[in-house]
Amino acid sequence: xxxxxxxxxxxxxxxxxxxxxxxxxxxxxxxxxxxxxxxxxxxxxxxxxxxxxxxxxxxxxxxxxxxxxxxxxxxxxxxxxxxxxxxxxxxxxxxxxxxxxxxxxxxxxx
Amino acid sequence: xxxxxxxxxxxxxxxxxxxxxxxxxxxxxxxxxxxxxxxxxxxxxxxxxxxxxxxxxxxxxxxxxxxxxxxxxxxxxxxxxxxxxxxxxxxxxxxxxxxxxxxxxxxxxxxx
Numbered sequence: 001x002x003x004x005x006x007x008x009x010x011x012x013x014x015x016x017x018x019x020x021x022x023x024x025x026x027x028x029x030x031x032x033x034x035x036x037x038x039x040x041x042x043x044x045x046x047x048x049x050x051x052x053x054x055x056x057x058x059x060x061x062x063x064x065x066x067x068x069x070x071x072x073x074x075x076x077x078x079x080x081x082x083x084x085x086x087x088x089x090x091x092x093x094x095x096x097x098x099x100x101x102x103x104x105x106x107x108x109x110x
Numbered sequence: 111x112x113x114x115x116x117x118x119x120x121x122x123x124x125x126x127x128x129x130x131x132x133x134x135x136x137x138x139x140x141x142x143x144x145x146x147x148x149x150x151x152x153x154x155x156x157x158x159x160x161x162x163x164x165x166x167x168x169x170x171x172x173x174x175x176x177x178x179x180x181x182x183x184x185x186x187x188x189x190x191x192x193x194x195x196x197x198x199x200x201x202x203x204x205x206x207x208x209x210x211x212x213x214x215x216x217x218x219x220x221x222x
Binding site for chain 1: 141142144148152153155156203209210211215
């Protein structure tokens, strides 16, 4: 069983489109995260939810909107995609400071 | 601004040697320290955590923490080609946010 699963694994789309990435964890953790990893491998926190409540919202364009229907799910919706949004997006879940990552979604905006 | 710095590498070591990876952090309030391994095209995988000064050993891996110097390192003994990956240092802080700040990673290549 995959502990943190996110879909899709690859996402290729045109500029201006809207897309969503889904994430689910079966570890029973209260906290979930979205990270963006750029081409230089720098992993940067975007959002964090604790038990469906937003607790971290870093400086991210408001085109990015996280949604947590329950504590096992944290989805990411992106409006009006731009070329600079191309990156790998990782979902993670954690207890304390220990975090476990999903396999990542490679987003390519053309 | 919390910062975590690592040499980006690449770091190359021969098979069987000791690989030494280093990380410094800026916030003296940091309380937890982690090393993640990331193979190319894969997700970060937690390999070590350390919370107090000194050494912590797990198999071929040893994490070392010196809070006075704001320095954490990872030693990999008897390096294997399968250890070739990017190693990410992450620093955690107290509080409800449970936020980790990651370094940019050090790319390690173990040469057969």
